[in-house]
Amino acid sequence: MSPVGIIKTALPNMDREAKDRYLLVIQAKDMVGQMGGLSGTTSITVTLTDVNDNPPRFSRRFYQYNVPESLPVNSTVAKIKALDDDIGPNAEMEYRIVDSDGLSVLQISTDKETQEGIITLQKELDFEKKSSYNLKIEVSNTNIDQRFQALGPFSDTASVKLVVEDVDEAPEFNSPLYRMSVSEAARVSTAIGTVSAHDPDMANNPVRYSIDRNTDLERYFNIDAKTGVITIAKSLDRETNEEHNITVLAMESQNPAQVGRGLVLISLVDINDNVPEFPVEYETFVCENTEHGKVIQKISAVDRDKPPSGHYFYFSLASGAGNNLNFTVQDNRDNTAAILTRRSGFSRQEQAVYFLPIVIVDNGVPPLSSTNTLTVRVCSCDGDGVAHTCNAEAYALPAGLSTGALIAILACVLTLLVLVLFIVTLRRRKKESLVFDEEKDIRENIVRYDDEGGGEEDTEAFDMTTLRNLNFIQEVKSRRDVTPDVQLLAKTTRAISPDNIIFGELIWERMRKADTDPSAPPYDSLQTYAFEGSGSVAESLSSLESIISASDQNYDYLSDWGPRFKKLADMYGSAKDSLNS
Structure with a gap:
């Protein structure tokens, strides 16, 4: 089995907050480390884990914040934070207010992410009532390691003062x-x-x-x-x-x-300023075969006023109708009344409608009243009292004339009226069209008058002698609808001038058209022609030509005007005589 190297701490108390990582170089030798042996090295990193061996601490013992009195409820007033050298869960803290003169106004909570203490407003601030608040806030770790209690306490306190600032407030x-x-x-x-x-x-x-x-x-x-x-x-x-x-x-x-x-x-x-009245317009009728004392209508009243003790109405007949022999009013004492008959049998032929004046009085101070008219119609009814006919005019019709016949007569009358209106309309349209056609018929300028002419005197205002100077013979073509009494013979009295020939041709051409026009009126008419000649008989009156000409010029124009005007008058008279013929 290979030997194992064991790494141990050399110091009794290691501090992660001072140094949390160590780098070790380990060497291993064989031959128990004697000369000639071989060796190898490796690096080892030793990381210290955190334990909750540090309590939280405030950086200051006193904090002060200014708060406007207009700050809304649930707003954040201030944030404070304690420091803890530990990390992770060992650095989690909790804040609370341990002493304050505004416990109902302010509260503190912990932000789990930032580990801050958040002071919030619970009630509205009023500078005029209280201008400052003092709080004592404690912070402590939530995870405490019992092995390090001796290093405690694991909490800290600080004082916080909130100064309320005055704000201009609305009244x-x-x-x-x-x-x-x-x-x-x-x-x-x-x-x-x-x-x-x-x-x-x-x-x-x-x-x-x-x-x-x-x-x-x-x-x-x-x-x-x-x-x-x-x-x-x-x-x-x-x-x-x-x-x-x-x-x-x-x-x-x-x-x-x-x-x-x-x-x-x-x-x-409310005051009593409105009179009582019927709530609706009653449609009341009485049967022709009704009996004495029959209730034909139940009535009530309304009033826009609102008296404290409620409404109470009184019903009666008007003073003038108190002796009415046909109907009577019975007050039911419950804000209603009944209309009863005072006799048996009614006839539409005698009277088809009755008007019953009813007086309604309220209980206001002072009491007000009004007279309301109830219209009662006489109707023919069946055995159950259901009205069938309430039309009194039916009895005035001739015997045997039914409602259908009346409708037929009315229909005929309406038809005749429509026909007459139609004919009148057509005549108006025809008359309007004729007037329009006369206005459009513009052949010549025609002047109509009913006065008797004066014969030769009519021509004295205008000398027609000049117009008779036509200087040529023209074949006269008579109108087919008029037989002339005297045939016109042209006379050659003097030399023919070009202007006279042109003017004569114009007049004869217009006369021929008028005589042969079948649509021309069969009476004399005044026709106006415009004609411009090639020059004046008196020739030019200008003196400009004499300035250019080298010949002698006679400037005594007044001595030449007599013969020239006479020549024009003769031409005008000849034309006039020809037209008169």
Whole structure:
């Protein structure tokens, strides 16, 4: 068996925290280590395992943290951590508060991963009530090795002070909910109640009040900005809105961003301001063969008011109808009444409808009343009292004329009305189309008048002599529908000019078309022609030509105007005579 080397510790107390690893070089020799023997070496690493021989320790004895009073609940206030030279499970710690003046406000827990003590807030902080908190915190190992108890204690303590910082807070109302009541008959500007709020900060700044109009859209109420007194701004009606739930805002005068909110519930006290009335429109009838004392209708009433002791109504006939011989009202004393007949037998031929005025009185203070009309129709009924016919007009029909015949007659009348309307519509459309065609028929400019002409006097306003100077003979073609009395003979009275020939051809061509046009009207018409000649009979009146020309020019134009105008007049008169012929 080969010899075994045993490695032992040389020191009695080894400390892992001082050195946790050792490197050994081991040599082995044969021949018991004598000369000539052989040897070999190897390296051995020795690692020390940890034991819980070190207690946790705080790095400081006193810790201080500043905390704003606005910090929300469950927020982390501070973190503290103790040191432990051990590792692994031997370094696991536990924190707890052993002494504090705020045990209900603060608590501490251990973060298992970081081994930190986490201080959290359990209640809201209020700088004005308490400005600081003192805590004594203890830390200890969770795994304690009993062999090293003598090295203990395996725990440590430290003091923690939390200083609460003042924060500008919104105003606070003295009550979370204000309940007020007011009569619905209260006048405008009547005071309902008062709300109060204060600045919780040490500065105690003044507070101004207002109403959140999102909760009072109709603006029924106002509030005094300084005193907080709520008043009525407009008339109230309990039947429209029995309660008003509004929000009042309190604002710091020095910091308008800080706004507090308070709730106000305003209840309206009812007054008797609504009359009782029928809940529905009753459809009441009485049979022709009814008996005396027959109940034909049971009625009730409603009232929008809400008296404290409940409603109580009284029913009766109106004073003018108290001696009614046909019907009567019986008050049942339970907010209902019955309508009874006072005689037997009714006839639709005599009277088809009865109007019964019924007075309803409530028990309000003061009591109010109203008169409601009950319409009672007379109907023919079967043996079980079921109404069949309530139409009185049926009795006024001729004998043997049934409802079907009436319907047929009405249908015929409606048919005739439709036919008449159709014919009238067609005539209107035809008339409109004729008027439209006349407007479109634009042959010439035609002037119509009913006055008798004056003969030759009509031509005195315009001398037609010039137009008769046609200077050529034109074959006259008569209209087929008109026989001329005198045939036109052209006369050659003077030399023919080119302008006269062109103008004459134009007039004769237009006259031929008018005579041969079958659609032309068979009466005289005024026709207008536009014609531009090649030059003036008087020739040019300009003096520019005399400047260019070297010949002598006569500038005495006034002496030449007489003959020239006479020549034009003669041409115009000739044309006029030709047209008149």
